[in-house]
Amino acid sequence: xxxxxxxxxxLHSFQAWLSxxxxxxxxxFNLWMIVDAIRRQEWIWVVIxxxxxxxxxxxxxxxxxxxxxxxMSGFELPGAQGRRRIKELQAQIHHLDKxxxxxxxxxxxxxxxxxxxxxxxxxxAMERDSADIDTRAHLGQCLLRQNRPAxxxxxxxxxxxxxxxxxxGHTMMALAETLTALGETDNAVLYWQHITANHAYPRAxxxxxxxxxxxxxxxxxxxxxxxxxxxDPHTPAFQRKRDRVWVxxxxxxxxxxxA
Numbered sequence: 001x002x003x004x005x006x007x008x009x010x011l012h013s014f015q016a017w018l019s020x021x022x023x024x025x026x027x028x029f030n031l032w033m034i035v036d037a038i039r040r041q042e043w044i045w046v047v048i049x050x051x052x053x054x055x056x057x058x059x060x061x062x063x064x065x066x067x068x069x070x071x072m073s074g075f076e077l078p079g080a081q082g083r084r085r086i087k088e089l090q091a092q093i094h095h096l097d098k099x100x101x102x103x104x105x106x107x108x109x110x111x112x113x114x115x116x117x118x119x120x121x122x123x124x125a126m127e128r129d130s131a132d133i134d135t136r137a138h139l140g141q142c143l144l145r146q147n148r149p150a151x152x153x154x155x156x157x158x159x160x161x162x163x164x165x166x167x168x169g170h171t172m173m174a175l176a177e178t179l180t181a182l183g184e185t186d187n188a189v190l191y192w193q194h195i196t197a198n199h200a201y202p203r204a205x206x207x208x209x210x211x212x213x214x215x216x217x218x219x220x221x222x223x224x225x226x227x228x229x230x231x232d233p234h235t236p237a238f239q240r241k242r243d244r245v246w247v248x249x250x251x252x253x254x255x256x257x258x259a
Contacts (some may be wrong), residue, residue, distance in 0.1 A: 103134060
């Protein structure tokens, strides 16, 4: 074979292998996004992913998958921020080193699911101002999300004694989840009942329903779950996006309840 022909053949073979590998990776990535869309019951997105492999896949990844908050979905603090805010706070901490800047940086890391960084920021804030109610509450939530409910409990209970309405009920929800994690389900039910009497949070209604179901109270569980599913279509789009995880859990649990 002529050396030039041999080089051309090798180049074409290499390009063919690259195309094959790239196509395989794109197929697997698209399949991953399709499975995620099915789990979220995003049927329109499933059609888009099947019809527009490539552009549709990237669109779904950045618009839905990354925007969902990952493993923290459903447990967000009120408000969420991004990279620009991190840089601003780091600069303010460098120049001023104020407690509230450390605490706000912890909130940003929390919203991104970077819990160890969030904990470090909250603890730095508490070293400078141990009385701040927001820092104590958010550190408690951060510890809970790291499966450390025993450490979270005194922080959350302390905040509840000062202000039961703190963070629009989010701190009370975290305390109810903490009690559930510690096996104190009767006390947790009391907190969930108080929250659902004052708020329509799917996060509260679904977890209360789960405790009802575990205690054999199928009718009470069904009532809470039906509320979630009936309210969902009338909820603003941004909130529906946050609550998807709870709506899925509501549907799954409702299907398991005895008739």
